[in-house]
Amino acid sequence: xxxxxxxxxxxxxxxxxxxxxxxxxxxxxxxxxxxxxxxxxxxxxxxxxxxxxxxxxxxxxxxxxxxxxxxxxxxxxxxxxxxxxxxxxxxxxxxxxxxxxxxxxxxxxxxxxxxxxxxxxxxxxxxxxxxxxxxxxxxxxxxxxxxxxxxxxxxxxxxxxxxxxxxxxxxxxxxxxxxxxxxxxxxxxxxxxxxxxxxxxxxxxxxxxxxxxxxxxxxxxxxxxxxxxxxxxxxxxxxxxxxxxxxxxxxxxxxxxxxxxxxxxxxxxxxxxxxxxxxxxxxxxxxxxxxxxxxxxxxxxxxxxxxxxxxxxxxxxxxxxxxxxxxxxxxxxxxxxxxxxxxxxxxxxxxxxxxxxxxxxxxxxxxxxxxxxxxxxxxxxxxxxxxxxxxx
Numbered sequence: 001x002x003x004x005x006x007x008x009x010x011x012x013x014x015x016x017x018x019x020x021x022x023x024x025x026x027x028x029x030x031x032x033x034x035x036x037x038x039x040x041x042x043x044x045x046x047x048x049x050x051x052x053x054x055x056x057x058x059x060x061x062x063x064x065x066x067x068x069x070x071x072x073x074x075x076x077x078x079x080x081x082x083x084x085x086x087x088x089x090x091x092x093x094x095x096x097x098x099x100x101x102x103x104x105x106x107x108x109x110x111x112x113x114x115x116x117x118x119x120x121x122x123x124x125x126x127x128x129x130x131x132x133x134x135x136x137x138x139x140x141x142x143x144x145x146x147x148x149x150x151x152x153x154x155x156x157x158x159x160x161x162x163x164x165x166x167x168x169x170x171x172x173x174x175x176x177x178x179x180x181x182x183x184x185x186x187x188x189x190x191x192x193x194x195x196x197x198x199x200x201x202x203x204x205x206x207x208x209x210x211x212x213x214x215x216x217x218x219x220x221x222x223x224x225x226x227x228x229x230x231x232x233x234x235x236x237x238x239x240x241x242x243x244x245x246x247x248x249x250x251x252x253x254x255x256x257x258x259x260x261x262x263x264x265x266x267x268x269x270x271x272x273x274x275x276x277x278x279x280x281x282x283x284x285x286x287x288x289x290x291x292x293x294x295x296x297x298x299x300x301x302x303x304x305x306x307x308x309x310x311x312x313x314x315x316x317x318x319x320x321x322x323x324x325x326x327x328x329x330x331x332x333x334x335x336x337x338x339x340x341x342x343x344x345x346x347x348x349x350x351x352x353x354x355x356x357x358x359x360x361x362x363x364x365x366x367x368x369x370x371x372x373x374x375x376x377x378x379x380x381x382x383x384x385x386x387x388x389x390x391x392x
Contacts, residue, residue, distance in 0.1 A: 006202035007032055008362055009191050011178050011215055015045040015155070016340050016347050017207035018162035019355025025169035027359060032199055033166070033173045034191065044209050045348045046156040047314025049232065049256065049263060051246050052349050053095040053150040054119045057110045057389040058324065061346070062117050063370045064353035071352035072153050075161065082168045086157035093257070094245035095150035096133065097391070098299070101142040103250045106390030111145045122146040135241040138249075138299045152246060152256060155348050162351065181218040181337070188219065188337040203336045203362045209317045210275070212341040221331035224380060225342040226273035228318035233288055233311045236261040239302040252392050253295050261309065266292050267392075273320065279313040316345045322385035323392070325350070327357060328376040338362070345392075 008024055010017045013035030025031045040046055052072055054065040071078060072090055079085045099107045108123065115121050122145070129136060129144045136144075167173060180192040181204060188204045206215045210227035246256035255264025268287060288308060297304040319326060319342030331337045338361055340354050347354075353370060360368045367373065379386050 006030060007200060008203045008205065009034065009199055009201045010205045010207055011191070012207035012209055012211075013163065013173055014040065014043045014207065014209055014347070015159040015162060015351045016209075016343070016354055017205070018159060018166055019351040020205055020207060020340065020358035021166035021171040021355075022162050022169065023355045023359035024362060025166050025171040027363060029359075029363065031166065031171040033171055034176055034178055034193065035173060036175070036177045038173075038175045040159065042315070043159070044314055044316060045159050047232070047312060048155045048345070048348055049246070049254070050152040050155040050158070050348060051095070051150075051254075051256070052153060053246070054114055054147055055095055055097055055110065055145060055150070055391060057106075057113065057391055058386065059113070059117065060370060060372055060375055061324070061350070061388070062114055062119065064350040066118065067356070067370070068350050068352040069150065072158070079161065079165050082165050084164055086154070086161050088153040088157050088161060090151060090153050092149065092151040093243065094146055094148040096136075096144055096146045096245045096247045097249070098129070098136065098138065098141045098144045098247065099250045099390075100140045103390055104142045107143050107145055110390055114147070119147060120149050122148070133242060133244060135244065135300050135302055136247065137301055146245065148245075150246070153348075158348060158351070162355070178215060178218070181215070183219050183331075183334055183337070185333055188331075188334050201336070203338065205358055205362070206330070206337070206339040206341065209341070209347075210315050212317065212339060216330065216339070219331045219334055219337060223326065223330060223339065223341060224320045225317050225326070226320055227275050227315035228273050228344075229271060229276040229279060229313060229315055230265070230267050230345070231279060231287065231311055231313045232263060232265040233292065233308060234258060234261055234263045235306040235308045237302055237306045239305065241300075241302060247299070249299065250390070251295065253292070253299065255296065262306075264296070266295060273318060275315060276313070317342055317347070318344045321380055321383075322387040324386055324388065325354070325375055326377060326380065327354065327372050328361060330377045
């Protein structure tokens, strides 16, 4: 297959790639999305918690969250007239961060920045927290920040919503693997698929999630992004409790209501990057019982009597430099070869803003809405991390 030279080829049809395809196709671009697996069995977003929040320390992430949450909240209006749109089931039940004494100063500083940027925040000490959420009783909590406009969406519905919208506007999805990128010293010219098809490219967007570095190496580049295994759990609790938000502490432990129970977990920072095929053997065999459950029970004593119902796993595309995304040109000399990657668990959260940003880079050559240049490759080349502070 040979396409026209102004075709935008997006490698990776997950939520970030599909959001980019939506914004580009809606603007009239010729878009082809290459996705290796239409079942999305190993995709990152469908395995996630679906959380959307404005509680960040990096201003660009706060700005992206403000736009993205509003987009999710008004998803039906944005997708009006597009058939077969799934219901995102946006649950605006808020986000709650709790910290001990060591994290209090950082939490307060982050809250001040969020508030200065227009985020609705409620800063609480331990007594105020127990009045509002009496089930949360960890003894060493010094402060908490509650953002009531945050919440969570159905991550699989969000992915398919963007994909169907992109296709509605003309984006073509191909189930295939990329075997090579043809490039001169100045630009990427075409993508070669594993079946031998060649698609000429005006731009190539590498949104391949945990596999982005494999694609980057096709043009002699490298991205500091690797798969990182994360396990989540669903449990029942026999005790009635107040309506709770998504709750997270400084260790990365989190949970939220889900149907007739709760979903959550805690990332393990003791495993090496890479795909973990047999996840429930070895390290993870007793991780919930030995680590997650005691921490949940310390935070919410009612969880001492929880009943674990199931566990599941997926892989983040982890930015090993600083945990924040990388966006923009990344392969030296190839300005038409760009990426959006390394979200480290925040891909669904920021997909609407990132999709818009990618469309701006392709169509205008620069950001028109939120300036994300500090999240580009320059910091990688200079080895100057730009991390979140006090928030994962």
